[in-house]
Amino acid sequence: xxxxxxxxxxxxxxxxxxxxxxxxxxxxxxxxxxxxxxxxxxxxxxxxxxxxxxxxxxxxxxxxxxxxxxxxxxxxxxxxxxxxxxxxxxxxxxxxxxxxxxxxxxxxxxxxxxxxxxxxxxxxxxxxxxxxxxxxxxxxxxxxxxxxxxxxxxxxxxxxxxxxxxxxxxxxxxxxxxxxxxxxxxxxxxxxxxxxxxxxxxxxxxxxxxxxxxxxxxxxxxxxxxxx
Amino acid sequence: xxxxxxxxxxxxxxxxxxxxxxxxxxxxxxxxxxxxxxxxxxxxxxxxxxxxxxxxxxxxxxxxxxxxxxxxxxxxxxxxxxxxxxxxxxxxxxxxxxxxxxxxxxxxxxxxxxxxxxxxxxxxxxxxxxxxxxxxxxxxxxxxxxxxxxxxxxxxxxxxxxxxxxxxxxxxxxxxxxxxxxxxxxxxxxxxxxxxxxxxxxxxxxxxxxxxxxxxxxxxxxxxxxxx
Numbered sequence: 001x002x003x004x005x006x007x008x009x010x011x012x013x014x015x016x017x018x019x020x021x022x023x024x025x026x027x028x029x030x031x032x033x034x035x036x037x038x039x040x041x042x043x044x045x046x047x048x049x050x051x052x053x054x055x056x057x058x059x060x061x062x063x064x065x066x067x068x069x070x071x072x073x074x075x076x077x078x079x080x081x082x083x084x085x086x087x088x089x090x091x092x093x094x095x096x097x098x099x100x101x102x103x104x105x106x107x108x109x110x111x112x113x114x115x116x117x118x119x120x121x122x123x124x125x126x127x128x129x130x131x132x133x134x135x136x137x138x139x140x141x142x143x144x145x146x147x148x149x150x151x152x153x154x155x156x157x158x159x160x161x162x163x164x165x166x167x168x169x170x171x172x173x174x175x176x177x178x179x180x181x182x183x184x185x186x187x188x189x190x191x192x193x194x195x196x197x198x199x200x201x202x203x204x205x206x207x208x209x210x211x212x213x214x215x216x217x218x219x220x221x222x223x224x225x226x227x228x
Numbered sequence: 229x230x231x232x233x234x235x236x237x238x239x240x241x242x243x244x245x246x247x248x249x250x251x252x253x254x255x256x257x258x259x260x261x262x263x264x265x266x267x268x269x270x271x272x273x274x275x276x277x278x279x280x281x282x283x284x285x286x287x288x289x290x291x292x293x294x295x296x297x298x299x300x301x302x303x304x305x306x307x308x309x310x311x312x313x314x315x316x317x318x319x320x321x322x323x324x325x326x327x328x329x330x331x332x333x334x335x336x337x338x339x340x341x342x343x344x345x346x347x348x349x350x351x352x353x354x355x356x357x358x359x360x361x362x363x364x365x366x367x368x369x370x371x372x373x374x375x376x377x378x379x380x381x382x383x384x385x386x387x388x389x390x391x392x393x394x395x396x397x398x399x400x401x402x403x404x405x406x407x408x409x410x411x412x413x414x415x416x417x418x419x420x421x422x423x424x425x426x427x428x429x430x431x432x433x434x435x436x437x438x439x440x441x442x443x444x445x446x447x448x449x450x451x452x453x454x455x456x
Contacts, residue, residue, distance in 0.1 A: 011404035013241070042403060049416050175270060176239035178406065188277050 005124050006050060009169065009178055010043060012036040015066035015213070016172050019043060020128055022104075022121065023052045031056040031102070033119060033128050034171050035069030037225050043069065044076045056102065058083040060130025060171055061116040062090050062221045064144055064214040071226025082224045088115025090222045104128075107158045111151020112139030118159060125166045133159050134170045135180045136190055141203045143214070148203035152196045160186050233352050234278065237397065237406055238271060240264040243294035243441065244400050247271060248356055250332075250349065251280045259284040259330070261347060261356050262399050263297030265453050271297065272304045284330065286311040288358025288399055289344040290318050290449045292372055292442040299454025310452045316343025318450045332356075335386045339379020340367030346387060353394045361387050362398045363408045364417055369431045371442070376431035380424045388414050 004025035009018055015036065021043065023030035030052040035043055047054050054077045057070035062084070070082040070092070081093035083102065087110070088095075096117065098108030104119040109132040116139075120127045131139030133155050141148045159168070164183035185192065191202055211217075220226075232253035237246055243264065249271065251258035258280040263271055275282050282305045285298035290312070298310040298320070309321035311330065315338070316323075324345065326336035332347040337360040344367075348355045359367030361383050369376045387396070392411035413420065419430055439445075448454075 009406045011239070011406070013404060039404060042405075046405075049412065176241060176267060177270075177274075178237045178239070184277065 005121075006030070006052070007124075007126075008046065010039065010046075012039045012066065014038060016174050017063075017066055018169065018171060018173065018178075019069075020169060021046065021052075023050070028052050030054045031058055031104070032069075032073065033058045034060055034063070034130070035073055037067040037069045037072055037220075040069040040072045040076065044073065047077065054080045056081055056083050056094070057224075058102070058104075058119065059088075059090075059092075059221070060119070060128065060132075061085065061113045062088045062144065062218065063131075063171075064211050064217050064221075065172075066213060067217050067220045068225040071224035074224070075226065084224075085115035085117050088113065088222075090115070090224070092224055109133075109151075109154035109158050110145075111141060111147050111149075111154045112144070114145040116154070120162065120166075125163070126169060127159065127162060127166055128169050128171075129159060130171045133168060133185060133189075133192070135168075135173050135175070135177045136185070136188060138189075138191055140206065140208055142206070142208065143211070144218070148200040149196065151203070152192065152199045155192050160192075233349075234258070234280070235352075235354075236274065238267065238274075240267045240294065242266060244402050245291075245294055246397065246399060246401065246406075247297075248397060249274065249280075251278070256280050258282045259286055259332070260297075260301065261286045262288055262291070262358070263301055265295040265297045265300055265448075268297040268300045268304065272301065275305065282308045284309055284311050284322070285452075286330070286332075286347065287316075287318075287320075287449070288347070288356065288360075289313065289341045290316045290372065290446065291359075291399075292439050292445050292449075293400075294441055295445050295448045296453040299452035302452070303454065312452075313343035313345050316341065316450075318343070318452070320452055337361075337379075337382035337386050338373075339369060339375050339377075339382045340372070342373040344382070348390065348394075353391070354397060355387065355390060355394055356397050356399075357387060358399045361396060361413060361417075361420070363396075363401050363403070363405045364413070366417075366419055367399075368434060368436055370434070370436065371439070372446070376428040377424065379431070380420065380427045383420050388420075 006023040234251040236249040
C-alpha cells in the first residue's frame, strides 16, 4: 500500500453510505471498506475491471441502517475475507482490535457502537471514520451500546489527534459532501467543537426516529450480511 | 494552482450532478465547476469555511437537467464571475473557447451540446468532462444541438488523447461512482469503445424520455441561472 494507491469512493443512495475501495497499484491487492449489499455487484465489477484481488471486506462497525455487503462479496469473490472489530461480537473471518495493522492502522473509536473502528492510511494521510465522525457531525448514540461520553473521548483522542491535514472519509453523508479534514472538523464540527458536557446534552436531546432498517440490518450484520 | 490543491467533489442528488471545488492552498483562489442552484448555499458555506476566494463559477455547458448555480453564487459572493463557452451562446461574464487557459486548460468537446467544454488540470492529472464523457457512458445526443458523430470525435480526440492515468470527473453519475481514468474508459466504456458507426447507431436508438427539468432549465441556464 506504500506504492501508488488506487482509490475509489462509492456511494449507495438508499442509506447514503460511502464504501471505499483501496488497492496497491503494484500488487493489485485491495480492500473494500463498508460495502453495502445492494451495491455489491457494482463493486465486484469494478474490482474485476481494475484487475484487483479483493483480500478483505472490512466493516467499520455493525451498521444499523443497511445490510453489509461483506458476506455477499465473499460468495462472489473466493478468497475474500470479512473483517470487523472483536468488540462488535459479530461473526467474521478476521476480528481485529485497536492497534492491529492491516496495512491500515486500526483505531478503536467506540461511542456510536462498542465495536467502531477508524482505519488510518498514514502513507496517504487518509482516515476512514465510519460513523464515529461525519462531516460536520457524528453518528447517533442512542442505540447499539451508544454513549455520547465515549464518542466524545474517541473522536478527541483518536481522530482529532491525527495531523490537521489528514483527509477524513466518513461512512455517510446526507448533504452531498465527500470528504473533510482533521483541521476543518476541529474548527467547524457543530457538535464536537463543544465541551464534553454540551456534547452529551446535544446527543441526548436529538429525539431521532427509530432507524428504518435496523430490525433487518442488525441481525444480518452480526453475521456479515449473509448466513454462512 | 501549481501548489497544493484543495479539491472537493460535491453531489446534488435530485439531478445526480457533481460540482467540483478547486482552489490553490497558497493563494486561496478558487473555482467551482458546474454548481447547482439547489446546493449553492452549501457550496458558499464551504467556500467561506475554507477561507477561499471564489473567482469563477464555471459551467461545462448549458445544462438541460438542472438550473445552474452560477447566477446565485454571483449574488452571494461579490467578485465571483460566471464562465461558459462562447459556442453555448449563453450569457456569462467570461465566455471562453477551446484553448483558453483559466489555470485550467479548456478543451472544446461538442456533441452533447455545441458549447461543451472539458477542463483539464494538468498539474494534478485531472479532467472535468461535463456530459461529454460519463463513467462507462456519455451524455445523450438527441437535443440541444446533439450529434453522436461530433461527440465520438470529441471524446476520442480531446479526452482519450490525454495520458492513461489522468483521472476523469464527470458532471453526473447515476450509480454512485465518483471518478474514472482515461485508461479505464478507453477499455470499458460501453459506448465509446465501439466503432464510430456502431456508436452513432447506439446513440440514435436510446429512445430516452424527454428530460424532466429541460423546459425550466434551458432558459434559466442561458442567463446563468438568474435574471441579472
